[in-house]
Amino acid sequence: MTTTDYDVVVAGAGPVGLFLACELRLGGARVLVVERLAEVDETIKAGAINIPSAVALYRRGLLPELAAVWEAALERIRAFRGEGAEDRMPPRFAGHFAGIPMDKTLFDGSDPAWAEAGPAADSGLGVPQAALERILARRAERLGVEVRRGVELTGFDAGADGVAVHTGRGTVRAGWLVGCDGGRSTVRQTAGFDFPGTDPEITGYQAIVELTGGERLREGWNTTDTGTYVHGPFPGRILTVEFDGPPADRTAPITAEELQAALRRVAQVPEVTITKVLSATRFTDNARQAADYRKGRVLLAGDAAHVHSPFGGQGLNLGLGDAMNLGWKLAAVVRGHAPESLLDTYTAERHPLGTWVLDWTRAQIAVMRPDRHARALRRVVTDLALTTTGTTYFVTKISGVWQRYDLPGEHPLTGASAPDLELSDGSRLGDHLHTGRALLLDLADDPGVCARAEGYGDRLEVRTLACPTRPGLGALFVRPDGFVAWAADKAAEAVETKDLPEVLERWLGARADAA
Structure with missing residues (x-):
């Protein structure tokens, strides 16, 4: 193309797409984000960010806004847990593995990586996905990113020197296209990326509801003969998992009757009744990853590049890491400072982390199955988790503090996230x-x-x-x-x-x- 309207078009205005657009704009690229939804999707999805995500957002000056959202979430948790809630608040970044909760008193935080993460490691940062999306939307506006909502990408034509992006409101020309358009990515499918992986075997629901009989439900993660369910940590939040195959139609509206039936089957509490559905989503353990994150002028990030079950809360964090890694590299290529070969390091650095996340979620599915072999394995894993070494291992993995890239160089810090050094002028x-x-x-x-x-x-x-x-x-x-x-x-x-x-x-x- 001899002319372009934008350097980069980003498909999808979820947290990953918005964060990527902000990074591109910081690097000097002209960016357009197109999003088929007219408003922020308030459906309950991810509810927390890990240390690499918190550190990335802290490095862009967003920690105060995130901390405010977390404090509001803590108030909801205290309201749900009632008297003595402070003694039963969730440990920072402890989380769970396959519904096996970690005991914060067993965690050994002596690894310097925890202290060197800086202020971001001192916050719980339970941040709902919709709240994070609004924070990033405001940042995108401040940076001058153009975001067009209610505009769906319908296709594109990619050539050696650019991409013609077709939308419901016309065609725009760009140097590059990045698909941040979710697990059913139109960009990925149209471009023909290989997307190998494993098929789903569960049906899961996560929802915010109004219900009666909730006092009969146990708080937190619970395993029964028929599956797994969660109640809390704030009023009306439920989650169920059943191992009877994937849903017949993941896109069909979710009814109160459907959620109630699943909750009664798994929790084995026939008295519980769902009277109203405020927000609900289905999920499976479909686990797939693009073989490469780039095809010529088209790239993928977030769920467009990798899908898996939500256990351990890794999906949003993996996508934010993709955006942080890709944004500055693509901007450098756009501005002519770096050759296109710099983009080869995007897949090289991010693909191994995506592979690890997929296997981490698959392992949890294996431990959550209701058959006798899996339950025997679960008892062994639980015993290991309830040791200092085991808890420290699981919490470290869940937190993401271990993540680094394989970069050339002999120094121990090479490839690691930079320690948040306290400097002589009072800055970090x-x-x-x-x-x-x-x-x-x-x-x-x-x-x-x-x-x-x-x-x-x-x-x-x-x-x-x-x-x-x-x-x-x-x-x-x-x-x-x-x-x-x-x-x-x-x-x-x-x-x-x-x-x-x-x-x-x-x-x-x-x-x-x-x-």
Whole structure:
């Protein structure tokens, strides 16, 4: 195409699409988001974010808004749990595995990764998906992202130099198209991405309802002879899982009678009656992942790239991680700073995490089945989980604090999410990532570090500051997504920076003054 209306069109204005659009805009791209729904979808979905998500949003200055939503959620939980609620509040990031709750008193948080996550690790951040979507919509508006609601993507034609995106209100031309349009992604299906995986075997419901007889339901996660159910942690919230195959029609309206029948079967409480449905959704354990997240000018992120059961609350978090990883890379390619080959690192870095999440959810299904073999396995897993080592393992995995990328380099920090260092000017490392630029921190006051970074203009922020809590660390190069791509310790005379120019060029492209 000789001309384009936008650098990137993002299909889908859920949290992943909006977050990606914000990241692209920070990087200088012209972005259009198209969304078939006219308003934010208030259907009950994900209800919490993990540490990588909280840290990513903190690095963009959104932690105060998230914390306010979490405080409101805590009030609802206290109202549901009544007298003595403070003693029974959910532990931060503890969660559950296959409905086996973690005991926060057994958790060993001595791993430095917990402390180095910064303020984001100190918040519970139970954030409903709809609330997060509204926060990101406001941010997109502040950044100047154009969002068109009530506009459905109907198809597209992708060529070597751009994409013609067809919608119910006409065609727009873009350099790139990213599908963030959910598990039934039109973008994925139209482009013909391979989507291998495993078929579903459960029918699950999650809902907010008004009911009578609820005092007979046990609070929290419960396993019975016929499946699993959840009551709480706030008024009217229920969840059921039955292992009798997937629903005949996932898109049919969900009735009070349908929810009531499932709840009575699983909870084995015939007296419970659902009088009104406020919000409800069906789900299965269909687990599939795109073999590659890019086909030419078309890319996928979030549920468009991977689907799985909701157990462990990994789906929203996985999608936000996709957006944080892809946004700055695609913006760099759009602006001509980086070659298209930079986009190859998107699949290379995110696909392994997606594979892990799918297997993590599959393992939970295996432990939740009602057959005798699975119940025997469940007792063994429960025994292991109720040890300090077991609890620490599960909580660490659920929290996502372990996640890192396989990047070239020998330093232990390379490939890890950057520690939120407390710096000598009173700031923290995360404070320097609000703009979405890469960051080079000279912690040793070594002129050689800054000299190596000349010529990158607004792509790179360079700061010379000390870090009293990490006196041996000499310098850090942090990518725009907050991951360390290069680090060096202090040497006797100077920080060793001979490989820094190659690293900067790999992630930021050639210097502006390069021949």
